[in-house]
Amino acid sequence: MTPADSPQQLDVDEVGFSEDKNYALNGKIMFLVLVVLFSLFMVLIFMIPYLKKRARLSHESETSYGDSMAESNRIAYTLKRKSPI
Numbered sequence: 422m423t424p425a426d427s428p429q430q431l432d433v434d435e436v437g438f439s440e441d442k443n444y445a446l447n448g449k450i451m452f453l454v455l456v457v458l459f460s461l462f463m464v465l466i467f468m469i470p471y472l473k474k475r476a477r478l479s480h481e482s483e484t485s486y487g488d489s490m491a492e493s494n495r496i497a498y499t500l501k502r503k504s505p506i
Contacts, residue, residue, distance in 0.1 A: 441447070
């Protein structure tokens, strides 16, 4: 028997086929997982600066509210001291 007669031997130019029957399905699932992960990554990249800006603005508004309350308390105290009652 010569090597050319052997059905098991593959030529260099031939593509070997996988024995896995679900190879295409596994590829589609892997592609879907990668697309979902990439989408979540992109959403995270765009949401972090927005959330930081929102937190900073919220913090600044709380600070200005606290400052305005302190100012109004100081004015009320000053007015109370000056009142003749």
